[in-house]
Amino acid sequence: MMDKTKIDNERPSALDPSSEEIRGWGSAAIEVVAAYLDSIRDRRVYPETSSKQIREKLDRALPGEGIGFERLLETFSDVLVPMSRHNGHPRMFGYVQAPGTAIAAIADLLASALNANLTAWRSAPAAVEVERLTIDWIKEIIGVDAGATGLFVSGGSMANLAALATARRAKAPADLTSRGAQFFPRAMRVYVSEETHHSVAKAAALLGIGRDNVRVVGVDECFKIRIGELVAKIEEDLEAGHLPFFVVASAGTVNTGAFDPLAEVSEVARRFNLWMHVDASYGGFAALAPSAKSLFDAMREADSVALDPHKWLYLPVDCGCVLYRDAEAARATFAHDAEYTRVLEQQPDEAFAFWDYGPELSRRFRALKVWMMLKGVGLRVLGEMIEKDLACARHLERLVRASEDFEMLAPVELSIFCFRHVPSGLKLALARANEAERARLNQKLDRLNERLLIALQQDGSSYLSNALLGGRFCLRGCVMNYRTTLRDMEILLDDLRRLAPVASRRDAT
Numbered sequence: 001m002m003d004k005t006k007i008d009n010e011r012p013s014a015l016d017p018s019s020e021e022i023r024g025w026g027s028a029a030i031e032v033v034a035a036y037l038d039s040i041r042d043r044r045v046y047p048e049t050s051s052k053q054i055r056e057k058l059d060r061a062l063p064g065e066g067i068g069f070e071r072l073l074e075t076f077s078d079v080l081v082p083m084s085r086h087n088g089h090p091r092m093f094g095y096v097q098a099p100g101t102a103i104a105a106i107a108d109l110l111a112s113a114l115n116a117n118l119t120a121w122r123s124a125p126a127a128v129e130v131e132r133l134t135i136d137w138i139k140e141i142i143g144v145d146a147g148a149t150g151l152f153v154s155g156g157s158m159a160n161l162a163a164l165a166t167a168r169r170a171k172a173p174a175d176l177t178s179r180g181a182q183f184f185p186r187a188m189r190v191y192v193s194e195e196t197h198h199s200v201a202k203a204a205a206l207l208g209i210g211r212d213n214v215r216v217v218g219v220d221e222c223f224k225i226r227i228g229e230l231v232a233k234i235e236e237d238l239e240a241g242h243l244p245f246f247v248v249a250s251a252g253t254v255n256t257g258a259f260d261p262l263a264e265v266s267e268v269a270r271r272f273n274l275w276m277h278v279d280a281s282y283g284g285f286a287a288l289a290p291s292a293k294s295l296f297d298a299m300r301e302a303d304s305v306a307l308d309p310h311k312w313l314y315l316p317v318d319c320g321c322v323l324y325r326d327a328e329a330a331r332a333t334f335a336h337d338a339e340y341t342r343v344l345e346q347q348p349d350e351a352f353a354f355w356d357y358g359p360e361l362s363r364r365f366r367a368l369k370v371w372m373m374l375k376g377v378g379l380r381v382l383g384e385m386i387e388k389d390l391a392c393a394r395h396l397e398r399l400v401r402a403s404e405d406f407e408m409l410a411p412v413e414l415s416i417f418c419f420r421h422v423p424s425g426l427k428l429a430l431a432r433a434n435e436a437e438r439a440r441l442n443q444k445l446d447r448l449n450e451r452l453l454i455a456l457q458q459d460g461s462s463y464l465s466n467a468l469l470g471g472r473f474c475l476r477g478c479v480m481n482y483r484t485t486l487r488d489m490e491i492l493l494d495d496l497r498r499l500a501p502v503a504s505r506r507d508a509t
């Protein structure tokens with residue numbers, strides 16, 4: 001048993017350090033952050049390491065006694081930093097990856113220090129108001145109805161899931177929530193394009209709608225949903241007695257950045273009484289760039305929108321966002337009575353609870369980094385940076401189209417570019433080949449480009465990921481970084497040219 005004087009007098013310094021200690025830890029950590037961000041351009045994008053090497057560097061024994069903060073920070077600097085992929089590097093073009101920002105990193109520190117839990121207004125009055133304010137700003141940025149509501153969630157996948165759940169509640173008989181999906185005799189049908197992010201199909205499976213009820217509509221040569229085929233599939237399903245209820249338009253697809261025609265999708269949604277969801281997880285904040293703004297004209301028609309401030313607002317993970325045009329539809333989906341969440345005697349503004357609009361109860365203060373970013377940086381600079389990202393992708397497209405040894409495999413619409421290396425000899429052979437010969441040459445190019453991608457990732461100067469378009473393997477990149485310049489796009493092609501002979505040799509062996 002611990003003696004009572006010990007309990008009363010001893011301050012557990014690791015849990016409750018003095019203000020002096022906190023200042024010491026903070027300055028040392030901020031020094032590490034500043035040095036890291038200062039050095040980011042000169043680092044390899046991807047580390048040369050393995051799972052075994054990292055495990056060996058981490059002291060794996062269960063820590064009975066704690067170690068000092070200095071040693072923790074040392075492990076962060078000497079092990080974690082060098083053995084990480086550097087998402088803030090200007091030539092990190094893989095996936096849809098934001099660099100993060102210093103101001104948002106500091107916002108995360110402040111949010112954790114306050115440790116606000118944004119369940120309801122009464123739990124975190126100021127933080128909830130900041131979230132409501134930033135959600136209003138986001139609505140204005142992308143042009144949705146001022147009466148819409150929304151909240152921050154972990155990411156685009158969760159936003160798509162919340163939107164699908166809400167749409168089902170709105171379009172199915174009301175007792176589906178209490179009786180379960182098995183009591184509704186009609187198959188509820190969801191419509192996506194071949195290029196829609198897989199998180200929608202995953203959400204359909206999780207919600208018991210079923211993957212088989214996700215109808216996949218083909219895309220045109222620009223990788224946008226084919227409206228005629230969408231209508232045909234809906235009519236076919238109606239004929240078969242199913243219930244079409246949800247259609248997804250992508251405001252920037254994950255593979256090529258294609259922006260589905262929102263006005264046409266909304267016309268179909270209205271005609272067949274479908275819920276129109278826009279997945280703007282990748283492309284949503286391109287609304288800040290003057291050259292992309294007109295793509296968003298019909299955004300107002302969306303019943304729900306998924307967004308990812310942790311993508312094109314350059315914020316660190318995690319921060320997704322879901323918006324609903326009809327707040328009541330979301331409330332009907334997520335509100336759940338329980339005595340421990342009942343709000344007692346308050347005005348409507350203060351009786352507000354986020355748990356009524358999304359799947360989570362405890363929620364972090366994600367809004368602080370959104371607020372500090374938007375307010376601290378301002379829309380003018382953010383818009384200029386996003387416009388610059390678009391310009392970088394277009395620059396790469398121009399370079400590729402003018403080259404002898406690369407070709408584009410999709411048009412650039414936003415900041416994603418899909419292309420492949422085609423050695424000049426093969427380019428000529430492809431142009432002259434018959435169908436069978438072309439298929440054989442394409443297979444050879446798939447293998448070669450796969451090798452080239454692996455060589456690039458191992459090399460460390462630039463980083464791309466891959467996509468499959470029309471059965472063809474593509475080198476795929478996405479520019480989403482205020483540090484990236486036109487010159488970085490040229491360095492990327494130089495890197496690929498430097499590594500192409502290595503990839504060809506590996507392909508031959």
Ligand SMILES: Cc1ncc(COP(=O)(O)O)c(C=O)c1O
Pocket residue numbers: 095096154155156157158197199250252253254279280281282308320
């Ligand atoms: C179009 C689209 N939707 C959804 C997602 C999923 O977002 P998250 O990774 O934040 O869950 C992504 C991720 O890249 C995306 O590009």
